[in-house]
Amino acid sequence: MSDKVKDKVKELLSSGKIKGFLGLCSRDGNIAPHLFVTEDELDNLVVGDKSAPGDSRYPLNRQLINLVRAYPDDTFGILVRGCDERGLAALASWNQINPNKIEMVGIACPQELAIACECLKPYPESFVDGEKCEGVTAETVARIDSLKVKERFDLWLNEFSKCIKCYGCRNICPMCFCNECSLENDELIRKGEIPPEIPTFHLTRAVHMAGRCIDCGLCSEACPADIPLRTLYKKVADIIYKQYNFRAGYDAGQKSPLNFLGGLPE
Amino acid sequence: MKQLLSFSGIEEERLHSKWISSAEGPEFAEEMRKFVENLRALGPSPLKDVNKGKKAA
Known part of the structure; x- marks a missing residue:
């Protein structure tokens, strides 16, 4: 290709x-x-x-x-x-x-990859190679949504317990550009604990992904413990879409509703 | 935030937010009374023992 x-x-x-x-x-x-x-x-x-x-x-x-x-x-x-x-x-x-x-x-991207990624838009606005294929909605999110609250708790407890706090999800994230990271702030997340405090570590990161995650899925690929981080951030993106009708990166020039420093969106 | 908590398996009723002016003491007290009542009805948090007894790495 x-x-x-x-x-x-x-x-x-x-x-x-x-x-x-x-x-x-x-x-x-x-x-x-x-x-x-x-x-x-x-x-x-x-x-x-x-x-x-x-x-x-x-x-x-x-x-x-x-x-x-x-x-x-x-x-x-x-x-x-x-x-x-x-x-x-x-x-x-x-x-x-x-x-x-x-x-x-x-x-x-080919359909095969779009399905694996559950990517809503598996192609850029203009491309020189490949063919436009259908966007795919997130079954993984819908599946967890359909569980009972206790089942969801057990699922994430099991996932978060595997975390070795390698920061791989953050380090590979193309949207993580802060000079200081909350995940390394001792006041928020105690140092020297593995797994990091549940669910504080992962939900802190999830909140920071709100209005920012562009759903590339590199976090899930990088995670040595196979925590389905992408699913968690997909959910966060869905919440922002539902509340503010905004998805990060889909509309060039549009600022996140959470990006107050840059002014509120029109 | 409530929706994220719920997705993570934590009852969203455990988080409550309301805008109350600093001049509205009785309203704040009433709101807190109701919130505590709701929390009692929910029982202990599922997270209560999750991070207990962990040793520093």
Whole structure:
């Protein structure tokens, strides 16, 4: 699927429109993030489908934030799926990046991946490769909603008890850009406890994901304990949608209703 | 917040919020009386013993 992406990136690099392209590269059998700056590097460019579609995704947006801060005058290209595009729109709405200095090269995810992700919009606004497939609603959330309150309690108690407090969910999250993190504040969450206080640790993070999570699912992929974090944050996103008719990243330029510092939404 | 608590298996009635002016002492007292009554009816929190007896890592 990477040929059309390569052609597009080649065009962007050769025209001088972008200084570099943040994408994925395959080397020695491994897929890793890479900043492509010359055309002849592009042979190794991949879109992150190692043995299954999207099985080797990386939080490129996180790296992009560092990159654009170090080189504020330059324009960079970046590989985006639907979720990454939402992430960039949300990051722009939180004043973390300048969207005018970013050139997105989009790919649409196949239905198989959309189903696995329960992704509402598995494609970016514009894409050079892949085909637009149907969005999928979250069965995992509906299933937990249908349980009795005691059953829900037991389910999450069991999940949260597995946590080893590695902070992997936060560290991989492309929407976690705070300099100081509540999860490391001793007043809120006591240090030196494993699992971290239940449910304070996970619900604190869940609340912070409200109006911010763009549903990329990297948290669930990173979690060594297989805690269904994505399901929890999907629920939080649903609550915000129900209350404020807002989903983070779906409408570029629209600020989160919880982003008071940037002014209330129209 | 109530909806998130409920999804996590904690009765949403355990959280109550109401805007009351600092000049409305009796209203606050009445609200708290009702809240405590509701909490008593719910019984101990399911979280009561969850974090007990944990050793520092």
